[in-house]
Amino acid sequence: MMKISAVSEASVLVVFSDMVSPDTADMIAQSVAMIEQESDLFVIDMVPSYTSILITYDLTRIELRSFMSRLNLCLQKSNECGQLSSSSVVIELPVYYGKEVSLDAEEISRHTGLSFDEIVSIHSSQEYRVYAIGFAPGFAYLGNTDPRIHIPRKSTPRLSVPAGSLAIAEQQTAIYPKSSPGGWQVIGRTPINLIDFNRENLTVFEMGAKVIFKPISREEYIAMGGEISEALLEEGAHNV
Known part of the structure; x- marks a missing residue:
């Protein structure tokens, strides 16, 4: 059509x-x-x-x-x-799903009726597609999430979502490439910088590409350059 x-x-x-x-x-x-x-x-x-x-x-x-x-x-x-x-392009991104960075773990579990371990297993076993790139450079809208973990956006958006935060909303998932306001439900964080100024479109993502999330440990996350601020530790403590 x-x-x-x-x-x-x-x-x-x-x-x-x-x-x-x-x-x-x-x-x-x-x-x-x-x-x-x-x-x-x-x-x-x-x-x-x-x-x-x-x-x-x-x-x-x-x-x-x-x-x-x-x-x-x-x-x-x-x-x-x-x-x-480009449909053969597969982008594998490491993600730390630890309590310090999964800021909305409790809310997602309450909404879905699943344990957070089950949510992580479901989320990380799915292969996603890049449907659109927008909102901010490097912000890719990925779908589709498993219906079991569908959840609406937050009723009150955060004033600042840390860069690298992996989040879900409705049937989509995405990573915030830089710190910015946002209302998606944060499930984890990647240590990978998604902005690449050597690329024409400024991001590692491209339309139609497949995306896979690979769970990593806290030690791996930090070794790869990931950071866990005191503010995140405090907020994460309230969500477990």
Whole structure:
């Protein structure tokens, strides 16, 4: 059901589906890669999301009708390529699920009726897909979490969520790449810096990639550069 429509004189929206799914993520990632290869499209920027891509092009070098025609041909070519190359990309991230950093362990257990050990086992045994990247550089929306651990966002967001915090909300999970306000339920923390200024998109994540979380011990977490502040120890103590 792919549809291309103009949203301004210098931008178009390509909608691939009305459903969020791994197949849709594959189509979007493949299309982004194909569009990046087409120099005669004169693309300035692309913003991929769950089911669409917002594309801005250079209006001084190509007019709307020509752009949409060339873009359509490019996307048809992308569709004919079949399976997505980036779908084979697997990103494995170490996560410490310890009480000092799993700030919402008690709330998640109370909501789900599961022990926190069960929650960690369920969360870390799932393979996730990058459905969108946004909110902040490096913040990737990953799905889908197991229905057994679905939980709403916090009614009152935290003013500051520590960088590297792994959290869940509804059917999604994500890592806060830097300290920022946030309302997701914090389940653990990774010592890995997700911001990479050597990459074009500034993050280790890419659309359509698969993500796996590997539980690590407190000692491994600290050895890999992870930090546990006194503030986290105090808040974590109230949540166990």
